[in-house]
Amino acid sequence: MPEAAQGDSRAPETLADLGEWGLIDRLARFAPPRQFDDDAALISCADGAPGQEIVVSTDVLVDGVHFSDPTTAAEDVGWRAAMANLSDLAAMGCPTALGLTVALVAPPSTAWHWVEGVYTGLRQALDSCGGVLLGGDCSSGPVRMLAITALGRLPRSADGGPIRRRDGRSGDRLLASGPHGLSRLGLALLCGEVVQGLDQLEPGLRRALETEAIRAHRRPRGRFDVIHALADCRPPAVPWRVAGADSSDGLLAAVLSIARASGCGAALSRRHLPMAPAMATLGQGPDWCLAGGEDFELVLALEPHWANALQARLPGSRLIGTLTGSEAPEGLHWLEDGRAIATANSGFTHFLST
Amino acid sequence: MPEAAQGDSRAPETLADLGEWGLIDRLARFAPPRQFDDDAALISCADGAPGQEIVVSTDVLVDGVHFSDPTTAAEDVGWRAAMANLSDLAAMGCPTALGLTVALVAPPSTAWHWVEGVYTGLRQALDSCGGVLLGGDCSSGPVRMLAITALGRLPRSADGGPIRRRDGRSGDRLLASGPHGLSRLGLALLCGEVVQGLDQLEPGLRRALETEAIRAHRRPRGRFDVIHALADCRPPAVPWRVAGADSSDGLLAAVLSIARASGCGAALSRRHLPMAPAMATLGQGPDWCLAGGEDFELVLALEPHWANALQARLPGSRLIGTLTGSEAPEGLHWLEDGRAIATANSGFTHFLST
Numbered sequence: 001m002p003e004a005a006q007g008d009s010r011a012p013e014t015l016a017d018l019g020e021w022g023l024i025d026r027l028a029r030f031a032p033p034r035q036f037d038d039d040a041a042l043i044s045c046a047d048g049a050p051g052q053e054i055v056v057s058t059d060v061l062v063d064g065v066h067f068s069d070p071t072t073a074a075e076d077v078g079w080r081a082a083m084a085n086l087s088d089l090a091a092m093g094c095p096t097a098l099g100l101t102v103a104l105v106a107p108p109s110t111a112w113h114w115v116e117g118v119y120t121g122l123r124q125a126l127d128s129c130g131g132v133l134l135g136g137d138c139s140s141g142p143v144r145m146l147a148i149t150a151l152g153r154l155p156r157s158a159d160g161g162p163i164r165r166r167d168g169r170s171g172d173r174l175l176a177s178g179p180h181g182l183s184r185l186g187l188a189l190l191c192g193e194v195v196q197g198l199d200q201l202e203p204g205l206r207r208a209l210e211t212e213a214i215r216a217h218r219r220p221r222g223r224f225d226v227i228h229a230l231a232d233c234r235p236p237a238v239p240w241r242v243a244g245a246d247s248s249d250g251l252l253a254a255v256l257s258i259a260r261a262s263g264c265g266a267a268l269s270r271r272h273l274p275m276a277p278a279m280a281t282l283g284q285g286p287d288w289c290l291a292g293g294e295d296f297e298l299v300l301a302l303e304p305h306w307a308n309a310l311q312a313r314l315p316g317s318r319l320i321g322t323l324t325g326s327e328a329p330e331g332l333h334w335l336e337d338g339r340a341i342a343t344a345n346s347g348f349t350h351f352l353s354t
Numbered sequence: 355m356p357e358a359a360q361g362d363s364r365a366p367e368t369l370a371d372l373g374e375w376g377l378i379d380r381l382a383r384f385a386p387p388r389q390f391d392d393d394a395a396l397i398s399c400a401d402g403a404p405g406q407e408i409v410v411s412t413d414v415l416v417d418g419v420h421f422s423d424p425t426t427a428a429e430d431v432g433w434r435a436a437m438a439n440l441s442d443l444a445a446m447g448c449p450t451a452l453g454l455t456v457a458l459v460a461p462p463s464t465a466w467h468w469v470e471g472v473y474t475g476l477r478q479a480l481d482s483c484g485g486v487l488l489g490g491d492c493s494s495g496p497v498r499m500l501a502i503t504a505l506g507r508l509p510r511s512a513d514g515g516p517i518r519r520r521d522g523r524s525g526d527r528l529l530a531s532g533p534h535g536l537s538r539l540g541l542a543l544l545c546g547e548v549v550q551g552l553d554q555l556e557p558g559l560r561r562a563l564e565t566e567a568i569r570a571h572r573r574p575r576g577r578f579d580v581i582h583a584l585a586d587c588r589p590p591a592v593p594w595r596v597a598g599a600d601s602s603d604g605l606l607a608a609v610l611s612i613a614r615a616s617g618c619g620a621a622l623s624r625r626h627l628p629m630a631p632a633m634a635t636l637g638q639g640p641d642w643c644l645a646g647g648e649d650f651e652l653v654l655a656l657e658p659h660w661a662n663a664l665q666a667r668l669p670g671s672r673l674i675g676t677l678t679g680s681e682a683p684e685g686l687h688w689l690e691d692g693r694a695i696a697t698a699n700s701g702f703t704h705f706l707s708t
Contacts, residue, residue: 015469015494016462023492026466027458030473031487041488043452043505045399045406052399054408056488058503060457062495098397103414103457103501104381108370112380115369119384133385134395134410137501138377140369141416147457147491147501149412151397 037261038164039088039245042154053154053162054098057088063144071190074117075124076218077146082125084248085150087222087296091246093163094152095227097131101149105141118146129224159231161240163300168243168262172323173307176274177226177298178316180251181285184292185209186217188284196283209278220296222246226314230300233309243323244300250291251320254299256332259323262301266332268321391615392518393442393599396508407508407516408452411442417498425544428471429478430572431500436479438602439504441576441650445600447517448506449581451485455503459495472500483578513585515594517654522597522616526677527661530628531580531652532670534605535639538646539563540571542638550637563632574650576600580668584654587663597655597677604645605674608653610686613677616655620686622675 015023028036035041040057059081061067067077086097102122106115126132134151154162188195189210198206230242243262245254251274259266275289301323302310311317369377382390389395394411413435415421421431440451456476460469480486488505508516542549543564552560584596597616599608605628613620627634629643655677656664665671
């Protein structure tokens with residue numbers, strides 16, 4: 001039987017067959033080359049001339065997929081939705097946000113009180129980053145959904161510029177702007193998951209950790225302060241070249257995406273995982289640090305002197321490793337034993353059990 | 355019984371209670387004053403300094419509300435979704451589009467073939483306007499949905515500038531860039547609605563009208579050419595001041611929104627409705643011309659010499675009336691008899707039965 005005829009008899013390929021990353025790969029073919037490399041797009045303000053750029057990032061959140069009533073109050077839905085997008089602006093190098101547009105879909109039976117809460121949270125997040133609600137659209141639909149597009153302005157000068165995944169080089173130090181895993185712990189606490197070792201913490205320490213984790217989950221903060229610190233502590237002899245991403249998809253995913261886009265490997269130090277000390281004693285602590293996600297910290301690859309200066313400047317930040325030549329299989333190894341460990345996007349926990 | 359207690363016993367206010375415009379009015383309170391006046395937002399490229407601006411517009415389309423399989427093929431869904439947004443850029447004065455971002459929500463069972471068709475249509479629309487796919491996001495969800503944000507660049511010079519609803523003045527001539535009602539006729543034909551008088555048209559004329567109407571519904575075109583023509587035919591002594599909107603919500607809605615935002619009334623000429631001659635013979639022709647919607651033409655209010663020059667320059671355009679002092683009740687009257695006729699957003703057909 002000819003292959004074409006066999007092909008015709010197959011069930012049509014669905015989005016479930018492709019998976020999220022397979023779908024994004026195919027959609028990227030409709031855009032210019034490398035347009036989808038970063039979390040946000042750069043748009044030149046002046047046709048052809050170098051100068052200021054606008055950064056634009058779009059995220060969509062669907063009820064039951066990205067948020068739900070049991071874990072997230074309306075104001076927190078708005079804050080998190082806005083901040084997830086605003087964080088992409090910081091990750092691209094914007095010192096402030098300009099604002100965002102919101103497409104809201106909701107069933108007609110939705111209470112105005114819920115919508116009011118969402119926009120109150122959005123507005124609070126915008127106020128904290130210097131942006132405003134720019135516009136949007138709304139429609140009825142069978143499910144609550146928010147699609148947000150955030151816009152920021154990127155200065156092009158010696159004291160600022162873009163941060164892209166592709167701009168790393170072998171020898172750059174990797175810096176995490178803050179502790180990781182707290183947001184995932186907060187989600188676990190809100191959902192009543194068992195957290196191994198939590199009951200062995202001293203009660204005061206436990207209460208403080210729980211409070212911090214739930215706050216980290218409900219009210220994450222985009223790290224615009226890191227962009228200002230980057231500009232302030234750049235050694236005069238070092239030109240602007242910063243690779244980076246935010247850690248919304250997890251710390252390890254951020255490191256791997258920077259290494260791959262830069263054509264490098266990455267060496268991480270297991271002893272320098274960016275975790276609060278109390279977090280490190282939890283059974284799931286290292287897993288959640290590396291792959292919990294939604295911490296919205298920045299992960300940067302910098303010239304070593306600049307990285308050291310930034311680390312000294314930012315309380316809570318940590319130097320976690322180095323970009324290397326691409327000698328390690330799949331691009332990553334741990335510094336402690338020098339042993340190369342295979343990895344894949346879908347198998348972060350493999351790192352932890354070796 | 356105290357009022358507060360009575361209030362507590364009421365059912366919570368829903369979005370259905372507010373309606374679309376009531377909801378938008380409330381959401382506008384979360385934005386700076388007058389931020390929601392136009393279909394798109396203006397963002398300055400340089401902090402504080404006058405110069406180039408970026409225009410940003412967001413629209414959301416939901417399956418079953420804004421499109422459906424019986425009337426719209428996947429490629430047409432993509433084209434129309436993109437063009438509805440791109441038209442907002444033209445309506446704000448952009449001579450070209452920069453591009454757009456897309457948030458796609460779809461059930462996992464959705465065929466890749468449908469998504470491919472949508473993005474093919476999006477890309478065709480972008481190619482026709484000079485823009486590119488800038489980025490986006492995707493998520494699973496129970497309904498197919500597209501939220502699109504379009505971006506354009508606005509020159510600030512003697513030969514270009516913003517077009518806003520609020521910039522009209524008494525004495526300005528109103529110009530429609532092309533015929534109206536065709537998209538609504540196309541929808542009627544695709545849905546099998548009875549069109550009064552269609553069977554009395556000469557067969558060749560009827561076929562031509564049907565073909566044009568279905569094309570107008572499936573493949574509307576943003577009128578970027580009008581922006582170029584505006585710049586080319588501006589009389590040297592007339593500075594850039596143009597009020598306008600696109601007619602996506604209907605011709606009369608566009609006229610009224612411009613008049614109201616400008617603090618003016620509007621006088622329209624019933625003999626100069628912008629309709630194709632064959633369209634004017636249909637029973638629903640004048641209704642659909644005034645309120646059919648989705649024609650995506652531009653409705654502009656201009657200094658009279660400029661308006662005359664533009665009308666001479668643009669085949670198919672028509673001078674339809676004048677902005678007046680706000681003496682007319684509810685802001686609108688017809689020129690033919692000078693009689694003032696009350697109006698409301700929801701009652702366009704009242705105009706036609708008097």
